[in-house]
Amino acid sequence: MRREIQSYLQSRPDMLMFVRENPIWYRRLSRSPEKVFEIEQEAKFFYGRTFPQRIDKLNESIQLANMLLSMMNVMGDNSQE
Helix, strand or coil, X not given: CCHHHHHHHHHCHHHHHHHHHCCHHHHHHHHCHHHHHHHHHHHXXXXXXXXXXXXXXXXXXXXXXXXXXXXXHHXXXXXXX
């Protein structure tokens, strides 16, 4: 693997961890170092950092909060009776 790719991976611990977890990228980067931009996209998808994935996480958090609030309201109504 080229030194500039190695130094790039050393400077980005998340990318280094992604390459360690997906060893096929060692071969891909060794053969075609211009695929560095592809690895960034793959890593974002792998770690759930794409915009749609973040929106889904936010939506799940909001639904959980709404469910907890409705449960608290039901519990509060039952304790008043």
